Amino acid sequence: MVGLFLLAAALFNPPLLGLFGTEGRILGVPSLYVWVLGGWAAVIALAALASARR
Amino acid sequence: MPTDGAGGWGIGWSTVLLTALAYLSALFAIAHWADRRAAAGRSVIASPTVYALSLAVYCTTWTFYGSVGRAATLGIGFLPVYLGPTLLMLLAPLLLRKILRIAKAHRITSIADFLASRYGHSPLLGGLVALTATVGVTPYIALQLKAVAVSFDALTGGNGLDTLGPPFRDHGFLIAAVMALFAIVFGARQIDAAEHHPGMVAAIAFESLVKLVAFLAVGLFVVWGLHGGLAPLFEAAAAHPDLARLFESAPALGDGGGSGGGAWITTTLLAAAAMLCLPRQFQVMVIETVDERHLDRAVWLFPLYLLLINLFVLPVALAGLLRFGPGLDPDLFVVALPLHGGAAWLALLAFLGGLSAAAGMIVVESVALSTMLCNDLVMPVLLRARPAALARSADLTPLLLAVRRVAIVAILLFGYGYFRLAGSAYALVSIGLISFAAVAQFAPALIGGLYWRGATRRGAIGAVAAGTLVWAYTLLLPSFARSGWLPASFIADGPWGVAALRPYALFGLSGLDPLAHALFWSALANVGAYVALSLFDRPDAAERAQAAAFVDVFVPAGEAAGHLSSPSAPSPSTDWRSAASVGDLTRVVARFLGPQRAEQAFAGADPDEPAGAERLRLAERLLAGAIGGASARVALASSVSAGAVEAAELLRMLDETSDVIAHSRQLEQKTAELERATDALRAANERLTELDRLKDDFLSTVTHELRTPLTSIRAFSEILHDDPGLDPDQRQEFLAVIIKESERLTRLINQVLDMAKIEAGALDWRIEAIDPAQALTQAVAATEGLFLERGIALAVDLPDRLPPVRGDEDRVIQVVVNLLSNAAKFTPSGGRTVLAARVRDGALRVTVTDTGPGVAPKDRALVFDRFRQAGDPLTGKPAGTGLGLAISKRIVEHLGGRIGVESGTAPGATFWFTLPLVQQPAPHGFVE
Numbered sequence: 001m002v003g004l005f006l007l008a009a010a011l012f013n014p015p016l017l018g019l020f021g022t023e024g025r026i027l028g029v030p031s032l033y034v035w036v037l038g039g040w041a042a043v044i045a046l047a048a049l050a051s052a053r054r
Numbered sequence: 055m056p057t058d059g060a061g062g063w064g065i066g067w068s069t070v071l072l073t074a075l076a077y078l079s080a081l082f083a084i085a086h087w088a089d090r091r092a093a094a095g096r097s098v099i100a101s102p103t104v105y106a107l108s109l110a111v112y113c114t115t116w117t118f119y120g121s122v123g124r125a126a127t128l129g130i131g132f133l134p135v136y137l138g139p140t141l142l143m144l145l146a147p148l149l150l151r152k153i154l155r156i157a158k159a160h161r162i163t164s165i166a167d168f169l170a171s172r173y174g175h176s177p178l179l180g181g182l183v184a185l186t187a188t189v190g191v192t193p194y195i196a197l198q199l200k201a202v203a204v205s206f207d208a209l210t211g212g213n214g215l216d217t218l219g220p221p222f223r224d225h226g227f228l229i230a231a232v233m234a235l236f237a238i239v240f241g242a243r244q245i246d247a248a249e250h251h252p253g254m255v256a257a258i259a260f261e262s263l264v265k266l267v268a269f270l271a272v273g274l275f276v277v278w279g280l281h282g283g284l285a286p287l288f289e290a291a292a293a294h295p296d297l298a299r300l301f302e303s304a305p306a307l308g309d310g311g312g313s314g315g316g317a318w319i320t321t322t323l324l325a326a327a328a329m330l331c332l333p334r335q336f337q338v339m340v341i342e343t344v345d346e347r348h349l350d351r352a353v354w355l356f357p358l359y360l361l362l363i364n365l366f367v368l369p370v371a372l373a374g375l376l377r378f379g380p381g382l383d384p385d386l387f388v389v390a391l392p393l394h395g396g397a398a399w400l401a402l403l404a405f406l407g408g409l410s411a412a413a414g415m416i417v418v419e420s421v422a423l424s425t426m427l428c429n430d431l432v433m434p435v436l437l438r439a440r441p442a443a444l445a446r447s448a449d450l451t452p453l454l455l456a457v458r459r460v461a462i463v464a465i466l467l468f469g470y471g472y473f474r475l476a477g478s479a480y481a482l483v484s485i486g487l488i489s490f491a492a493v494a495q496f497a498p499a500l501i502g503g504l505y506w507r508g509a510t511r512r513g514a515i516g517a518v519a520a521g522t523l524v525w526a527y528t529l530l531l532p533s534f535a536r537s538g539w540l541p542a543s544f545i546a547d548g549p550w551g552v553a554a555l556r557p558y559a560l561f562g563l564s565g566l567d568p569l570a571h572a573l574f575w576s577a578l579a580n581v582g583a584y585v586a587l588s589l590f591d592r593p594d595a596a597e598r599a600q601a602a603a604f605v606d607v608f609v610p611a612g613e614a615a616g617h618l619s620s621p622s623a624p625s626p627s628t629d630w631r632s633a634a635s636v637g638d639l640t641r642v643v644a645r646f647l648g649p650q651r652a653e654q655a656f657a658g659a660d661p662d663e664p665a666g667a668e669r670l671r672l673a674e675r676l677l678a679g680a681i682g683g684a685s686a687r688v689a690l691a692s693s694v695s696a697g698a699v700e701a702a703e704l705l706r707m708l709d710e711t712s713d714v715i716a717h718s719r720q721l722e723q724k725t726a727e728l729e730r731a732t733d734a735l736r737a738a739n740e741r742l743t744e745l746d747r748l749k750d751d752f753l754s755t756v757t758h759e760l761r762t763p764l765t766s767i768r769a770f771s772e773i774l775h776d777d778p779g780l781d782p783d784q785r786q787e788f789l790a791v792i793i794k795e796s797e798r799l800t801r802l803i804n805q806v807l808d809m810a811k812i813e814a815g816a817l818d819w820r821i822e823a824i825d826p827a828q829a830l831t832q833a834v835a836a837t838e839g840l841f842l843e844r845g846i847a848l849a850v851d852l853p854d855r856l857p858p859v860r861g862d863e864d865r866v867i868q869v870v871v872n873l874l875s876n877a878a879k880f881t882p883s884g885g886r887t888v889l890a891a892r893v894r895d896g897a898l899r900v901t902v903t904d905t906g907p908g909v910a911p912k913d914r915a916l917v918f919d920r921f922r923q924a925g926d927p928l929t930g931k932p933a934g935t936g937l938g939l940a941i942s943k944r945i946v947e948h949l950g951g952r953i954g955v956e957s958g959t960a961p962g963a964t965f966w967f968t969l970p971l972v973q974q975p976a977p978h979g980f981v982e
Contacts, residue, residue, distance in 0.1 A: 005144040008137075030288060030301035033368060036130055040140065040361050047144060048354035 004050060008043045065398050067210040070405065071225075074206075077406050078232055081257045081413065085240045088256030099255045100344050102351035108255045108338045109356045110262035112139060112329060113363055114194075114415040115201035116486045118265055118408045119385040121364065125371035126384035129300035134318050136364055138325025140357040146349050149330075150339065152504055154349070156607045157340045161679035164426040165336040165496060169518075171683035172503040172604050173511035174597030180430030180682065182515060183496060186522045187333050188423055188465065190492025193485040195419060195469030196476065198412040199226040201385070203473075205408050208386045209393065209401055226473055229409075230466045233416040237466075241421030242458040251421065255342050258418060261410035266363050268407025271400060272388055273366025276373045280395050284369065291372040300372070320570040324487060327494035330501075333422035334415065341422075416466070424461035429682030432457050437688040450645040454681065476537060487569055488529050491576065495521035498581050506588075507605045511597055513588030521580030528572035532557045637661030639673040642690060646680045759802055763795035805937040812944045821949070823858040823972045824866065826898055830891060833870035840875060845883040848874075851890040859898045859969040865945045866969070872938040873902040873965045880906035880963075897951065897968040904964075908957040917955060918943040942967070 088098050098104060117135075124132035142149075153168075162168045166187065170180030203226040240254040281287040291297040329335055374387030382390060388408070392400035433454075498521075499514040535544040535557075548556040558568045560575055593601070636659045644652035655676060656669065670690070677686035770788040774780065780788075811817040834850055841848040870889070877887045885905040892899050909917060918939045946953040946967045953967040 002145070002148070005141060008141055008144060032130060032301060036133060037361065037365065040137070040357070043140065043144075044354050044357045044361060047357065051147075051350045051353045 004043065004046055008039075011039045011043070065209055065393075065402060067206075070206060070209050070402065073402060073406065074409055075232075077409065078236070078413065081261065082236065082239070084260050085236070085253030085257040087253075089240070089253035092250075092252035097252050097344065099252045099259070099342070102345075102348040103355065104256065104259045105343065105345075105348035106352040106355035106359065107259035107262040108342065109335070109352055110266070110359050110363075111258050111334055111338055111414045111418050112332075113262070113265065113360070113411060115198050115205075115408050115411045116194075117363065118269065118411040119201050119205065119388055120486065121367045122371045122374065122387045123383070123385040125300070125367050126375055126387075130368065131318070131321075132367060133364065134321035135325045136360040138322040138327075139329040140360060141322070142326040142329045143353050143357055146353050149501070149504070150349055151346060152607060153340055153500075154343055154346050156504075156604050158343075158346075159607060160603070160683065161675055163341065163429055163679065163682050164422060165331060165333060165340075165500070166426045166430040167678075167682040168336075168340075169496065169499055169503070169514060170430060171678070172600060173499075173509075173514045174593065174600050175683045175687050176511045176515065177430070177434040177685070177688070179511060179515050179518065181434065182518055182522075184423075184426040184430040186495065186518060187426060187493060190489050190522075190525075191333060191419060191423065192465055192468045193472050193476070194489040195416055195465065196471075196473035197485050198415050199230055199470060199473045202226070202229050202409055202412045204383075205386065205389050205405055208389045209405050227470055229412070230416075230470045233413060233420070234463050234466045236413070237417045237420045237424070237462045238459050241417065242424060242455055242462060250342055250344070254417060254421065255338065258338065258414045261414040262359070264410045265407040265414075266359065268403045268410075269363050269366065269388070272392055272404050272407075273370055275395065275397060275400055276391050277366065277369050279397070280377075280391070281369075281373060287369055287372060290376055294376075297372060297375055300368070317567045317570060320567075320573050321487065324490040324494055324569070324573065327497040328490040331493040331496040332419075332490075333426060333493070334418040337418055337422035337425075416469075420462045420465045423465050424458045427461045427465075428454060428457045429685055432461070433681050433685040434688055437685060449648065451648050454646065484533060488533060491525055491529055491569065491572060492522065494573070495525060495576060495580055498577075498584050502584060503601075503604060505605060507601050508588055509584065509601065510588045510591040510593045512591050513584045513586075516587040517580045517584035520583040521576045524576040524579045525572060528557050528560060528575055529568065532568065635661065636663045636669060639669055639690075643673055643676050646677055646689065651676070756806055760799065763799045763802070767792050767795045767799070802937070805941060808941055809937055809944075812941065812948070819862050819865070819948070821860060821862050824861050824863045825856070826859050826861075826866070826891060826900070826969065827852055827856045829861075829863050829866045830870055830889065830900065833867045833874060834889060836867070836871050837874040837878065840878045841887065844878055844881075846878060846881045847886045849886065849888045851888055853892070856891060856898065857893060858972045860972055861949045861969050862945075865949070869942040869945050869967060870900065870902075872942045873967075876938060876965070877902050877904035877906065880904060882906065893971070894968075897970055899966055899968050901964050901966040903962060905962040908961055908963045909955055911957075914955050914957065918953065 091098055099108070121132045121135075156162070157168060160171050162171060164184075166180045166183035169183050170176050173179050203224065206225050236257075240257070241251055277284055277287055281290065288301075292301070330339075370387055370391065371384060374382070374384055374391055377394065378387070378390065389401050389404050392398075392404060495518055499509070499517050502509045503514065531540065532545050534540045535542060545556065545558055558571060560571070636656055640652045640656045640661065643655060655672060659669075674686050674690060677689055680686075681689065770792050774785060774788055808817070830850070830852060834848065838848065874887070874889065881887055881904045887905070888901075888903045890901045890903070892901075943953050946969070950970045951968040953965075955963055955965050957963040
């Protein structure tokens with residue numbers, strides 16, 4: 001869980017966010033939007049997995 | 055019907071009002087039903103899903119309407135407010151579990167109570183926290199009232215604040231009144247020692263569902279109903295340069311200037327701290343928890359909720375900007391878009407969603423704040439100021455409830471007043487994050503108190519006070535100035551024109567946005583005061599005991615608080631028996647919790663009996679559940695019958711009791727360690743005694759074995775010596791006996807030495823891959839003569855190819871020789887012995903089968919022991935040294951194999967042993 005926390009903290013903060021803050025679309029949706037919401041969903045899925053294991 | 059930019063298809067205001075009232079009545083019904091279920095012992099809130107949904111009280115109208123507004127200017131900049139709590143939930147197994155455990159153990163009633171209890175039951179700290187929270191959060195309640203009022207107007211076609219009616223007759227007041235009623239009915243109906251409100255929590259969880267469904271419905275309608283999908287919507291938005299700008303990270307990460315994502319990180323941090331420290335979050339997350347394990351699901355379900363409710367925020371914002379342009383407040387898009395799109399029922403649903411968001415926040419926040427104000431501000435003051443008056447009253451429960459109800463009404467009036475006064479001023483619009491920053495001042499003392507034993511009361515008070523002062527100066531006062539209540543020069547030039555004191559650029563620190571700037575300075579003051587004061591402080595025994603109880607909450611200990619129902623519980627000191635009586639305590643507890651609870655707690659004890667420290671603790675815990683830790687102590691002190699014990703003395707006793715408990719816990723740990731050491735010593739002693747006995751046995755057996763051949767050698771030598779005229783044949787025969795017995799002696803001594811070496815681990819092993827066929831052949835060659843001499847047939851049955859095994863060749867030969875010579879000894883002349891080898895189950899199995907007398911079942915396990923041998927059945931004399939099989943067993947086991955004997959009813963026995971094949975993984979303990 002702590003690992004997941006660090007991963008999420010890195011994922012959702014400026015240096016990595018800046019990478020996607022540019023032009024470009026994925027299926028017509030801005031890449032930044034896809035990146036943040038997709039990353040968020042992935043973190044939630046991992047947290048669910050981790051807490052099911054406990 | 056008046057019209058405005060939202061489209062002008064208003065819904066009749068009576069319809070909206072009736073729907074809203076019907077919905078609020080439904081909430082009352084749900085809460086009532088949940089309370090009844092809980093009373094019947096089938097609580098609906100005993101579910102992890104309901105727990106996670108109740109956490110979603112985090113999402114207020116600020117989420118429901120405000121996120122769209124933020125997205126309309128900041129792009130994805132609205133998200134940190136939800137990413138922060140997500141990150142915090144990931145830490146839940148570490149942080150929240152500890153808080154939950156402590157809150158349960160100490161009957162914590164609010165975050166103010168938590169901090170006060172941690173820092174030595176400090177009433178000052180509790181009061182400070184309660185006050186800060188109230189000042190910081192009440193404007194946030196005003197924001198909810200405003201959001202409902204404005205969305206109501208948007209729905210009915212009115213125009214926001216322009217239609218604001220006379221005071222106390224507008225819908226803001228109506229909402230506040232209904233909410234106050236709800237909070238009083240379900241949040242302050244009775245004084246419960248556990249401070250649980252199942253009805254309120256169930257209603258909150260239901261509201262969370264409604265607001266989620268409403269927002270998702272609006273989102274789906276806007277994206278697919280109005281724009282035909284996500285891609286066309288984004289396509290249309292990209293055509294406008296100022297909308298396309300929202301796709302990028304620049305607006306979200308700061309103003310593109312030197313702040314470098316400062317706003318983003320600040321907001322994330324603040325939101326995480328608020329999730330922990332907002333009174334309403336602490337209430338639903340910690341106080342209302344019925345089962346610690348519910349966290350496991352909330353860890354992912356609550357972030358999932360946040361994700362879902364934010365899914366359509368940006369699309370809705372873009373759609374609203376495309377449709378209405380800058381003419382309409384983006385905060386209203388959620389209601390205005392469906393209304394404009396012709397889906398009036400959806401707009402109504404959206405309004406109910408917003409109403410849910412507001413109602414949930416207002417109810418929980420006011421209940422949490424009122425508990426805090428009552429337990430940590432009003433009661434301590436009353437108890438100190440009017441102890442005599444309170445002491446005359448037999449039952450204070452009505453007073454407590456009255457205080458809480460008045461507090462709820464006062465908080466909502468305060469919120470309403472702020473709403474009327476501030477209107478659309480900046481101070482209200484930006485209050486969400488300003489509130490977050492206020493409660494974030496509790497975070498260092500809260501988290502530090504969980505892990506740092508050295509943190510002290512003065513440190514915590516200093517931290518909260520310093521942080522709050524800086525917060526007020528850098529955020530609250532400037533927000534007043536921006537609203538026009540203070541001169542604008544306050545921000546631009548600093549007070550009295552002192553530039554260094556400009557609230558947005560304190561001491562010349564510029565380049566940060568106001569929030570990040572305030573967070574930096576307040577965190578610096580807060581943490582600085584906390585650490586510095588704590589380090590230079592000398593806490594007293596009571597404070598140290600509380601610190602240890604919080605930090606070490608997971609350290610297993612004997613019953614920390616003591617089991618109090620047994621009157622014979624030992625009292626730490628006899629002096630205390632003469633203090634308060636059981637009757638005194640019963641009266642105090644009855645006063646705050648009602649006579650029933652008091653009877654229950656002290657049943658079976660004589661009222662005149664001295665209470666003793668244990669019962670004092672029980673009374674303190676019970677009272678703490680109702681009126682908070684700090685008040686509980688004062689109440690106890692003021693209540694004991696005059697003359698029996700001084701109040702100060704009683705407080706000292708309580709402190710020392712906690713101290714004694716902390717000490718006795720340490721003692722218990724030490725005693726347990728000592729016991730473990732004693733057990734280990736006893737076991738070692740037993741083993742030594744056993745070894746000693748074995749050694750004695752061994753010595754006596756060896757001596758016996760040595761004496762037998764020595765006796766015969768000596769007897770024959772004496773005959774030879776004394777009788778020179780012995781005939782040569784006989785002399786030859788005697789000499790042969792002597793030689794044979796000497797050989798036996800030598801063999802015996804060699805084997806004893808081997809045995810000793812093996813047991814001492816001093817034998818040199820050369821373990822490597824060996825060819826078993828070669829070892830077996832050599833062993834056969836060494837014993838062939840023996841079989842020939844005794845007239846026994848020896849057959850060798852080996853497959854053509856045997857895989858290599860791991861072993862020490864010399865030792866393997868020794869084992870086979872032992873078994874073969876054993877067989878030779880016991881097989882009668884004319885018998886037959888077979889040596890065979892087969893690969894079985896990943897090991898090589900070697901068998902030696904003879905046609906001797908066999909081994910009786912009772913002896914089979916024993917033949918491998920030292921000096922155990924089946925005597926020669928004919929003479930009764932032992933035929934071997936008795937060590938051969940014991941040595942073989944040790945060799946085989948050292949090589950990782952097994953050894954045994956099988957013997958059927960037919961004559962004969964089969965001795966077998968196994969050796970591991972090379973490709974098998976080496977057995978444990980066998981690799982040198």
